[in-house]
Amino acid sequence: MSGGYDDELTRPLEGALEATTSEGPTSPAVGRDEWVARHGGNRVQRGGRLGTLEERLRIVPWWAWLATFTALFALLPVVSDSGYVRRVAFDIAIYLLLALGLNVVVGWGGLLDLGYIAFYGVGAYSYALLSSDHFGIHLPTIVSIPLIVVIGACVGFLVGLPSRRLTGDYLAIVSLFFLQLFLTVTTNGDDLFGRNVTGGANGLLNVDPLSLFGHELPVSKDGIFNVAYLYVVLVAFVVVYVALRFVNLSRTGRAWRSLREDALAAEVMGMPVNWLKLMSFAFGAAIAALTGTFVAALNASVFPLSFSFPLLITIYTMVILGGAGSQAGVVIGAVLIGVLLELLRDPGDSRVLFYTIIVLGLVAAFRLSKRLAVVLAGTAVFGLVVHSIAGAVDNDWVNGAGGAGGGVSDFMANWVIVPTDTASWVAPVSYISLVSLALILTLLRGWARLALLVPVLYLAAFVWENVMLSKPEPTRYIILGVLLIGLMIVRPSGLLGEKRVEIV
């Protein structure tokens, strides 16, 4: 009996996870050591209630999750008559597909594809060119959709080809420039050697709706968005999800995992790394192109401006938040960000959202502890005091808030400073102060950090109410930018991404 067993089993794994057996004693199937055999099936799990919950959830098979999610989604239009809700559901479904596609490239292939949205645009424009009055071609949907998927894959392949032997940085550059190129061609394509190819900045109109089994699906019925389009996208989502899952579980998925772990070792073990990366890139492009067709059909039009860099960053945030590499993760990420963006459109919702997230964030950071109470109470008191002082100095400084009545609203009106008119210097000064102080906050420790946190929170509320609420567009992108930076620093694996252990 050699001494090889002892070291591995007594070496604890890092972090606060405790190892427990999830099976009872088993008869030794292999090996002569009973204790070794008894620890068969050792799996690390979280202690406590969260751990048991996680274990129970783990038993639920993946397809059950998928089915439940899809069913809930599909029931939305049944539950709510609102055309708005249906439209938002459709938008989020589109995000789901886009996130799944980007996950293949970034999460599985490990590539930074900064031109991803261009493939989405290629799909949309291809559909518009092949199924509209523009060139007079009206391909039936059953032909155009598979064709466009192939086109997407081919274009993706061609774009990735120049950089296949170069580092990932080069692919990022090439794909970024491809996006720019796509935007240039579509915006200026109304004068391509004298012919109007892409409709220019005004885009293409009168794009055909989808037709299934010979029936044309009208885009709207009596002015309300046709729910059938949502179902088409959901079906596509399920098909893509399942197909990708199967690919990930196959030798290709194994090869992708290997090349993420150690690309050189993978290559030397017989896996053609460059080809595999290219394939993931093309896959992502194909899925993006597919998604483009649905959007073009529903909107009955395509415009260059829809395929912009901000959309790219939005999808990236969804993927990173959910966890690159995990399909379930990016689905959740897409839903969360999609809902977040929608809520940010309405000032009332944004306000509630802001304070909810602040409180949740504080709870997550401090748990239910004395420090949490101190911070919350301190911020409340600080605010009330400052507000009173400011109000005493000049009433106009604090009377700007609408105040819809009710206890919470009254409290807020007395807490946060909302001047009736803000001078133009207020926005930049307060915003830059907030950012600077927040950054300084990350450098402090202990009581100094708590002490600074209170005025920073108050200042944040001020900035939100006065500066950001009225400008939803830059606000949403600022939030996405901060999310990306924060995620990379604090939790790069996102919500459900694989936690990579790097024990040397």
Add this chain to the structure above:
Amino acid sequence: MFPEPFRDRLATRVDEFIQLTLNGLTLGSVYALIALGYSLVYGILKLLNFAHGDVFMVGTFIGFGTLQLLGGSADPVVPVWLLLVLITLAAMAGCAVLGVAIERFAYRPLRDAPRIAPLISALGVSFFIAYSMQLMFGAALKNYDTFSLDGGALYFNGFDVGNVRVPLIRIITIVSAFVMMILLWLLVTRTRIGKAMRATSHDREAAAMMGIDIDRVIVFAFVLGSALAGAAGVLFALRVPTYATIGFLIGLKGFTAAVIGGIGSIPGALAGGLVLGFAEAYTQGYVSTRWSDLFVFVILILFLLFRPQGLLGKADIRKV
């Protein structure tokens, strides 16, 4: 694109060529300054600093703000030359601070993370900066209105090459850019900190073991690169109105220039900037304004296919 008062003087093809070359030189100088920032940072950190274009954009805004503070272009409180110097210095200083902050808070925590992490963080920073500026200052164009300065002196003064007028404003742009690049070159090759930067870009661990303070070197690279971007911002915005999201496009061009010239190489940044400037100017003049971007893309692809290390970069040797 051809300055208004002089269009009718472009009588011959030679004139057209000279004018386009001048355009290319002006554009190229600005691109070169931006490309330098990318190269400096990439050389040391192997990081494509996507936020660099937005630092440039902040430079244009700081210049604009300082200009307004000093009375605006119609009625400045100081002489024109001093005005220009002050706004440039303000932009350089402000951008240097911004660059240091970006490095300290968004990149340094990720120094040992996999390559893709700081890149994604950079995307986030780029977005954050661009839309923060839009939040604070609005989405409208900001025009320096240089033509109003001293009754258009910067445009009417200058010298002639053949029938083509070289206005003072362009001379200032080109000369300032070149002077800064020469100063940078001297700094990198003749000073100790420059030597430290070069050592760090070759082998970070070895440099650290030789007693070089890596953090200081990296911060210095960001200071230099960002200051240059700030200066480029002012030089650019003196002639073209700016807006909050301009950083993406201009940054992309500066970045392409760095790659074409050889990313990581300082003379390469200059070469790449000029190549890009000329390519853009000639395409705009001889082919069409709308398709110059396409042309640049083709050049980039050709370089990546046949000479990925760029004009003056070194081929990458990887030891296993």
Add this chain to the structure above:
Amino acid sequence: MLLELQGVSMAFASLKVVDDLDLHVDEGEIVSVIGPNGAGKTTLFNLVTGVYTPTGGDILFAGSSIRGLDPHQITRRGIARTFQTLRLFLNMSVRENVMAAAYGHTKAGVFRSMLRTPGMRQEEREIRELAEKRLAFFGERLMGYRWDQPAYSLSYANRRRLEIARATATNPRLLLLDEPAAGMNPKETQEITDLIGLLRTEGGYTILVIEHDMHVVEGISDRVIALDHGVKIAEGSFEEVATSPQVIEAYLGTGGMAKK
């Protein structure tokens, strides 16, 4: 000759790491490569596996040139290797590490995988069996529940064994082992020595080994090649090489010890 290097040179800029090297390995042989650090041994492996392209000379495998081929192409022709510094897929399970290496000789493509055709599922079963068989070669060490453990949970010695198992899953004819006994205690070293012999007799592999531990070299080698500064300085049986004055000088220098 299964593997043949003809006048192979490798230079990085102006630094010559391997200089005009002639070397061969016959089918069924176990050949050891020894030499002080920096002698170019791992570079030799990198050249043979296509990680580097030689700046001069040619490399022939089973009669045809493999110079300039991509590493995965060379692996498919039948050359596999382990790494001096382990390069396992640490976050993947033990079994998956070995299954991954079967990529080169399997063919289920993405479309068949998406549809989970019977052919693809059959191939997956076969890959799984192959992996388990290769792991079984190492006895109980890498068996049973260990198959599902992440590779990072293995002890150092087991990681070395896993790396060899993974290499064998590519179905190679020639196996390049880069310091397989590094960092092992005497008992484990003896096991590795026996194992390498078994790899030849039971596995049928031709083996080229880089080793520093002379006990291992003595125990396994049909032939030993000594390198120093990228040049072959001795070749022959273990006794011949161990007593060769050039080898002694390379390891010990020309001082007093060497003169003994």
